Amino acid sequence: MKFRDAILVAYRGLTRHWVRATLNVLGIVAGVASVIMLVSVAHAVGGTAKAAVAGLGANLVVVYPAGASTSGVQLGIGTPSSLTSSDVTALSNIANVPDEVQNAVVPSAGVRQNVSALDHSWQTDIIGTTAGFGIERGYTISEGTAFGPTAVSAAQLTVILGQTVARQIFPDVDPIGQNVLINNESFKVAGVYAARGYSGVYNQDDLVVVPITTLWQWVLPTGSAQIQQILVQASSTSTTTNVATEVTNTLLRQHNITDPALADFRVVTQQDLVASAERLGTVMQWMLGAVAIIALLTGGIGIMSLMLATVGERAYEIGVRRAVGASREDILGQFLIEALLLAVVGGIAGIALGFGGATFMGDVLTDIPAPVVTGLAVLIAGGVALVIGVGAGLYPAVRASLLQPVEAVRRQ
Amino acid sequence: MIELASVGRTYGSASAPVTALRDVNLVIQRGEFVAIVGPSGSGKSTLLNLIGCLDQPSSGRLLFLGEDTSTLNDTKLSRIRNRSIGFVFQMFNLVPELTVYENIELPLVYAGVTRQRRALTTKVLERVGMAHRADHPASLLSGGEQQRVAIARALVNDPALILADEPTGSIDPVSAEQVMELLGELHDQARTIVLVTHNMSVAAVAQRVVRIEAGTINEIGHSPVAETRGPAAQVTAAAISATVE
Numbered sequence: 001m002k003f004r005d006a007i008l009v010a011y012r013g014l015t016r017h018w019v020r021a022t023l024n025v026l027g028i029v030a031g032v033a034s035v036i037m038l039v040s041v042a043h044a045v046g047g048t049a050k051a052a053v054a055g056l057g058a059n060l061v062v063v064y065p066a067g068a069s070t071s072g073v074q075l076g077i078g079t080p081s082s083l084t085s086s087d088v089t090a091l092s093n094i095a096n097v098p099d100e101v102q103n104a105v106v107p108s109a110g111v112r113q114n115v116s117a118l119d120h121s122w123q124t125d126i127i128g129t130t131a132g133f134g135i136e137r138g139y140t141i142s143e144g145t146a147f148g149p150t151a152v153s154a155a156q157l158t159v160i161l162g163q164t165v166a167r168q169i170f171p172d173v174d175p176i177g178q179n180v181l182i183n184n185e186s187f188k189v190a191g192v193y194a195a196r197g198y199s200g201v202y203n204q205d206d207l208v209v210v211p212i213t214t215l216w217q218w219v220l221p222t223g224s225a226q227i228q229q230i231l232v233q234a235s236s237t238s239t240t241t242n243v244a245t246e247v248t249n250t251l252l253r254q255h256n257i258t259d260p261a262l263a264d265f266r267v268v269t270q271q272d273l274v275a276s277a278e279r280l281g282t283v284m285q286w287m288l289g290a291v292a293i294i295a296l297l298t299g300g301i302g303i304m305s306l307m308l309a310t311v312g313e314r315a316y317e318i319g320v321r322r323a324v325g326a327s328r329e330d331i332l333g334q335f336l337i338e339a340l341l342l343a344v345v346g347g348i349a350g351i352a353l354g355f356g357g358a359t360f361m362g363d364v365l366t367d368i369p370a371p372v373v374t375g376l377a378v379l380i381a382g383g384v385a386l387v388i389g390v391g392a393g394l395y396p397a398v399r400a401s402l403l404q405p406v407e408a409v410r411r412q
Numbered sequence: 413m414i415e416l417a418s419v420g421r422t423y424g425s426a427s428a429p430v431t432a433l434r435d436v437n438l439v440i441q442r443g444e445f446v447a448i449v450g451p452s453g454s455g456k457s458t459l460l461n462l463i464g465c466l467d468q469p470s471s472g473r474l475l476f477l478g479e480d481t482s483t484l485n486d487t488k489l490s491r492i493r494n495r496s497i498g499f500v501f502q503m504f505n506l507v508p509e510l511t512v513y514e515n516i517e518l519p520l521v522y523a524g525v526t527r528q529r530r531a532l533t534t535k536v537l538e539r540v541g542m543a544h545r546a547d548h549p550a551s552l553l554s555g556g557e558q559q560r561v562a563i564a565r566a567l568v569n570d571p572a573l574i575l576a577d578e579p580t581g582s583i584d585p586v587s588a589e590q591v592m593e594l595l596g597e598l599h600d601q602a603r604t605i606v607l608v609t610h611n612m613s614v615a616a617v618a619q620r621v622v623r624i625e626a627g628t629i630n631e632i633g634h635s636p637v638a639e640t641r642g643p644a645a646q647v648t649a650a651a652i653s654a655t656v657e
C-alpha cells in the first residue's frame with residue numbers, strides 16, 4: 001500500500017464518520033485550548049506579580065515591624081509596631097543612600113476609610129507618609145503640588161489624591177484647592193497623582209496620601225500612632241545588600257537587641273520579593289498546567305473509548321478490507337493515521353482557540369492582566385495533543401489490526 | 413492449485429467445541445469449476461473461508477499453490493488474498509459508505525497499484541455493467557447491483573482463483589442469472605472457480621460437485637451438465653429461473 005493511499009484511506013475513514021471525528025477533534029481542541037489558556041493566564045499573573053514587586057522600585061530595602069519575638073516565637077498581630085520615628089531618623093544617616101535623604105528613607109502607615117466631598121464619598125486607602133512617598137515607585141504629581149517637610153513636621157491637613165479617588169469624589173470639579181472630609185476633619189487637596197493603572201489586581205490610583213503625622217493626629221484613634229513600614233532606597237543594586245545589613249545593624253542598636261534572632265523587625269530587599277514572586281509564578285504555572293494536562297488526559301481517555309467503540313462498529317469494514325488484501329500493518333496504519341489526523345486538526349484548532357480565548361479573557365477580565373501565549377505553552381499543548389491523540393489511538397488500532405479477516409463474513 | 417489434507421476446523425472454546433469441519437481431503441486443480449453443496453450449517457462457508465486464507469485450519473494441512481498456509485505470516489497471506497483470490501459473498505460485503513468505484517479499487521489500493529488503477533477499475537466496472545453507477549454509495553444499490561460490484565471487486569486484481577459463497581442467495585432471479593453468466597465467462601477465461609451453494613441447479617454449472625454434510629465430504633460427483641460446457645449458461649439460467657423463488 002502506498003503512503004499517499006494510506007493517508008487517503010484514513011481521511012475517508014474520518015469523513016465517512018464525521019460526527020465521531022468531530023467529537024474526537026472537539027475533545028482535543030478543548031484540552032489543548034485549556035492548556036494554552038491556563039498556562040498563559042498563569043504566566044501573565046506570575047509575570048505581573050513579579051512586575052508589581054519590581055515596580056516597587058529598584059534597590060529597595062523594606063523594613064517591617066514584627067511582633068517582639070522571644071526565641072523565634074512571634075508575639076502575634078496587634079502588638080504595637082516596633083518601628084519609631086527615631087528609627088527613621090537613625091536610618092536616614094546611613095552612608096550610601098542617595099543624596100536626597102528625605103526621599104530615600106520613607107516611613108508609612110495606612111488605614112482604610114471614607115473620603116468625602118459634597119455629595120460624593122469613596123472608601124480608599126489613606127496612606128500617611130513623608131515627602132518622599134512614591135518616588136521610587138514612579139508616582140508623580142500631575143496637578144498641584146506634593147507636600148514638603150513642613151507639612152509633615154506641622155501635621156498639616158493637606159492631602160494628595162490618587163486618580164481614581166479624584167474622579168470619584170470630584171467628577172465635575174477641579175479638585176485642587178477643594179476640601180475633602182476624612183474622619184470628620186477637613187483636608188485641603190494639594191495635588192493629584194498622575195494615573196498609574198493596575199498592577200496585577202491592585203489599582204494603584206485608589207489611594208490618598210497625607211503627612212504621616214497628620215494621619216496619627218487626625219485620622220487614627222489616639223494611641224495607635226505607628227509605622228507599618230520603612231522604605232530605604234540604596235544608591236545602586238550592588239550596594240543593596242550592604243544597606244540591608246546596615247539597616248539591620250542600625251535598628252538592632254536602636255532597639256538594644258544583641259541577638260539578631262530576637263529582632264522585632266524584618267528587613268527584606270526587593271530582590272528577595274522578586275525571587276519569591278517568580279517562584280509563585282512558576283508554581284502557579286505548573287499547577288494550572290497540571291490541571292490542564294489532567295483535563296487533556298481525560299479527553300484522551302474519552303477519545304480512546306470512542307475509538308474502541310469505532311473498532312467494534314467497524315469490525316465488518318475491517319474484515320472486508322482484510323478479505324481483499326489489507327495486512328495487519330495496513331489496518332494498524334489506517335487507524336493510527338486517523339488518530340494522528342484528528343490530533344493534528346484538533347491540536348491546530350485548539351491552539352487557535354487557545355490564542356483567541358486568552359486574548360478574549362484579556363479583553364473581558366480587566367482585573368486580570370492580559371494573558372501571554374508563550375511558545376512553551378503552545379509547544380506543550382501541541383505535543384500533549386499529539387501524544388494523547390496517537391496514544392489513545394494506538395490501543396484501538398492494535399485491536400483493529402488483530403481482528404480476523406473472517407469478520408467480514410461473520411457480521412452481516 | 414489447492415490441496416486439503418485431513419483438514420479440521422473447530423470453533424468455540426476447548427470446553428465447548430463446535431466442529432464445523434472434520435478430516436476433509438480435497439484437491440482442486442487449476443482451471444477447475446467446483447461446486448460445494450450441502451445443507452445449511454454443514455460447513456460450506458467454513459471450508460471456503462479456509463481455501464480463501466480468511467481462516468486457518470485447526471488441524472491438518474492446507475496447501476495453496478504448494479505452500480502450507482500455516483507456515484505463512486499475515487503479510488504473505490494478505491498478499492495471497494489480495495493477488496490470487498477474488499471473493500464473492502452472499503451478502504456482497506461492500507463497504508457501504510464507500511462509492512461503487514472506491515469499493516472496486518480497494519484490492520488495487522492494497523496491492524499498491526497506482527498508475528494503472530483508474531484504467532483497471534474502469535475496465536471491470538464496465539465489464540459488470542455498473543459504470544453508470546461509479547460514484548453512487550454502495551449502500552444505495554439493489555442487491556443484484558451490489559453483487560455485480562462485488563464481482564468487479566473480485567476481478568480487479570485479475571486473480572487466478574474466484575471463491576463465491578452463495579452468490580445468488582440474496583438476489584433476484586434475473587440478477588442471479590447475470591451473476592452465473594459472469595462466473596461461467598470467468599471460468600472460460602481459465603480461472604479456477606469454487607462455488608458454494610445449497611441449490612443443486614446452480615451447482616449444475618460446475619464441472620465437479622463436492623457434497624458436504626455435517627462437516628465431512630461424503631460424495632464427489634461430476635455434474636452431467638458440465639460435460640457440455642458452452643451452452644451451460646443458458647441451461648443454468650433456465651434452471652435458476654425455475655428454482656430460485
Ligand SMILES: Nc1ncnc2c1ncn2[C@@H]1O[C@H](COP(=O)(O)OP(=O)(O)O)[C@@H](O)[C@H]1O
Pocket residue numbers: 410423424430431432450451452453454455456457458459
Ligand atoms: N465463528 C463461528 N463460531 C462458532 N461456530 C461457528 C462459527 N462459524 C460457523 N460456525 C458453526 O459451524 C458450522 C458450519 O457453519 P458454516 O460453515 O457457516 O455452514 P454453511 O455455510 O454450510 O451453512 C455451523 O454449525 C455453525 O453454527
Ligand SMILES: [Mg+2]
Pocket residue numbers: 456457458577
Ligand atoms: Mg454459509
